[in-house]
Amino acid sequence: MSLMPEDKRPIWIVIAAYNEAKRLGNTLQMLINSVAEFSVTIVVVDDGSSDATFDMARTFPVWVLRHPINCGQGAALQTGIDFAVSQDAHAIVTFDADGQHDPNDIRMMLEPVLSGKADIALGSRFLGRTANVPWTRRLLLQAAILFTRMTNGLKLTDTHNGFRAFSRRAAQTIRIRQPRMAHASEILDQIAKHRLSYVEVPVTIRYTAETMAKGQSSWDAFRITGHLLAGRFWR
Amino acid sequence: MNLFQWLTLPCLTLLAALEIRMYVRNHQGIHLVREFVWLVAIILILFPKLTSRIAAILGIGRGTDLVFYLFMLFTIVAMFHLYGRNYVLRRDLVELARREALLSATTGRGHPSGNSDPSPPSPKMENESE
Numbered sequence: 001m002s003l004m005p006e007d008k009r010p011i012w013i014v015i016a017a018y019n020e021a022k023r024l025g026n027t028l029q030m031l032i033n034s035v036a037e038f039s040v041t042i043v044v045v046d047d048g049s050s051d052a053t054f055d056m057a058r059t060f061p062v063w064v065l066r067h068p069i070n071c072g073q074g075a076a077l078q079t080g081i082d083f084a085v086s087q088d089a090h091a092i093v094t095f096d097a098d099g100q101h102d103p104n105d106i107r108m109m110l111e112p113v114l115s116g117k118a119d120i121a122l123g124s125r126f127l128g129r130t131a132n133v134p135w136t137r138r139l140l141l142q143a144a145i146l147f148t149r150m151t152n153g154l155k156l157t158d159t160h161n162g163f164r165a166f167s168r169r170a171a172q173t174i175r176i177r178q179p180r181m182a183h184a185s186e187i188l189d190q191i192a193k194h195r196l197s198y199v200e201v202p203v204t205i206r207y208t209a210e211t212m213a214k215g216q217s218s219w220d221a222f223r224i225t226g227h228l229l230a231g232r233f234w235r
Numbered sequence: 236m237n238l239f240q241w242l243t244l245p246c247l248t249l250l251a252a253l254e255i256r257m258y259v260r261n262h263q264g265i266h267l268v269r270e271f272v273w274l275v276a277i278i279l280i281l282f283p284k285l286t287s288r289i290a291a292i293l294g295i296g297r298g299t300d301l302v303f304y305l306f307m308l309f310t311i312v313a314m315f316h317l318y319g320r321n322y323v324l325r326r327d328l329v330e331l332a333r334r335e336a337l338l339s340a341t342t343g344r345g346h347p348s349g350n351s352d353p354s355p356p357s358p359k360m361e362n363e364s365e
Contacts, residue, residue, distance in 0.1 A: 045336065061345035065336040075329045079336050086337070179329045230322050 009090040011040045011110065014080030016073045017097035021052040027099045028060045034103035043083055044097070047076040073162075074183025078176040085171050090114075092166045101163045102204040109165040112199045119170040119196040122156065123163030127202035134207070147225075148185065152192035156200060160184045163203050170196050182227035240280055247277045272309070 013031065017024050024044070031042060042062040046054040048070035057064045065079055077094055084092045091113050095101050105123070112118040126141075141160060148159045162184070166174070173194050178186040191198050236244075251273040258266035279286055279302070286298030295301050 043340075048332075058341070058343040060343045061347070062343050063340055063346070064343055065340050067332045067336050069328070069332055071329045071332050075333065079333045082333065083337055083340060177326065179325065230318070233319070 007114070008039045009114070010088060011035075011038065011091050011093065012080075012084035012087070012089040013040060013042045013093045013095050013106070014077060014084060015042065015044045015095050015097045016047055016076030016080060017044055017049065017053050017057065018047040018070060018073070018076070019049045019051045019053060020097040021049070021056045023098045024053055024056050025059070027095075027097055028057070028062065030099070031095065031103045032060065032062075035106065041084075041087070041089075043080050045076040045080040045083075047071055047073065072178075072180035072183075074176045074181070074186070075179035077183065081166070081171050081176075085168065089171070090168055092168075092171045094162055094164045094166075096162045100205050100207070102206070105163065105201070105203045106165075109163065109201050109203070112201070113165045113167045113170075116167075117197075118199040119167045119173075120191060120198045121165040121201045122158070122198055123161040123203035124156070124158035124200040125161055125203060125205040126157040127200060137207075144185075148188055151185075152189050154188050154192055154198070156188070158200070159188060161203070161205070163205075165201075178227055178231050180224075180227060182224045182231065185224065185228055186231065243280055244277060247273050247280070251277065 013035070015024075015027070015031075020027075028042065028044070035042075042060075044057040044060075044062055044064050046057060046064065046066040048067045054064060054066050063083065065083060067076060067079065080094075081092055091110055093106055093109060095103075095106075101123070109121045109123060112121050141158065144159045145156060148154055148156060160181075164187070173196060174187060174190045176183045176186060190196075251270060254266050254270040254273060257263075258270065283298070286301050288298075290296060290298045290301035293301065295304065
């Protein structure tokens with residue numbers, strides 16, 4: 001069953017935001033407009049921003065949480081998920097604060113989770129329309145796909161996409177312990193470990209010069225690998 | 236004994252004795268590791284030619300090179316250990332930050348709850364059962 005206006009099951013959207021005061025307003029406005037008719041609640045987790053991200057979030061009808069220090073995107077997402085679960089969320093969507101994701105894809109992301117076909121829906125930019133992907137980024141993502149297939153056996157087309165939908169059960173089962181960018185790989189490891197059912201959903205990602213400048217560099221792949229190894233060593 | 240030995244050996248002996256005392260008190264393995272380091276230092280300072288002999292056996296050549304290599308290895312191990320400590324500390328810090336964020340959840344303008352300073356339901360932490 002896809003998301004319908006009469007569906008009153010509580011859906012939560014979690015947005016982790018760090019120094020996103022400039023873009024967050026636009027993202028929230030688009031999001032609120034696209035989900036206005038549904039039973040959707042948005043929670044923004046300000047990850048210790050030094051700009052006006054917190055104040056910006058508070059100008060919208062959303063829940064706002066604030067980390068007193070910058071902990072990383074993985075940590076902020078887990079905080080938002082914890083909060084949503086404590087408020088009896090039926091399904092949870094994670095959405096980027098910088099406007100890269102298209103709010104119109106949310107219904108498609110939720111469809112397999114709400115219908116019970118899968119515990120988790122993972123957004124894939126390579127199944128959907130993705131604008132302006134730099135070739136270095138494409139190469140890096142392909143390497144990540146190969147790495148994921150080798151380490152946990154999941155056959156995916158996109159392994160580092162922040163657009164995901166979790167059932168309540170999946171949100172309670174998965175525990176993100178990697179505070180920074182390695183959380184994306186950690187989530188996939190836990191999907192494999194707990195044998196959660198998953199499905200990939202085509203989504204649109206919009207790359208802009210601004211988001212690319214703030215996003216991960218190719219060298220971060222080495223840092224992420226280091227964090228993953230550290231996470232396995234010091235449990 | 237030369238002046239350097241007179242200056243360093245009492246200090247190292249004292250450290251070795253303190254380490255044994257701490258191990259007897261709390262039985263932490265790290266004290267045995269440190270004890271080993273202090274004892275090796277005492278032996279090498281007391282018998283300087285020993286490093287040259289060991290170096291010759293290992294095919295390194297000079298005793299100073301052996302000490303330098305050992306120092307490098309020790310530094311790498313120490314850095315690995317410190318990285319791990321920092322990693323675990325950071326994880327604990329994240330849990331504290333999360334607890335603080337969950338307890339101070341607030342709503343923005345126009346939120347249906349109209350509650351800008353709420354006391355949200357008690358959040359479930361990692362070490363609590365669902």
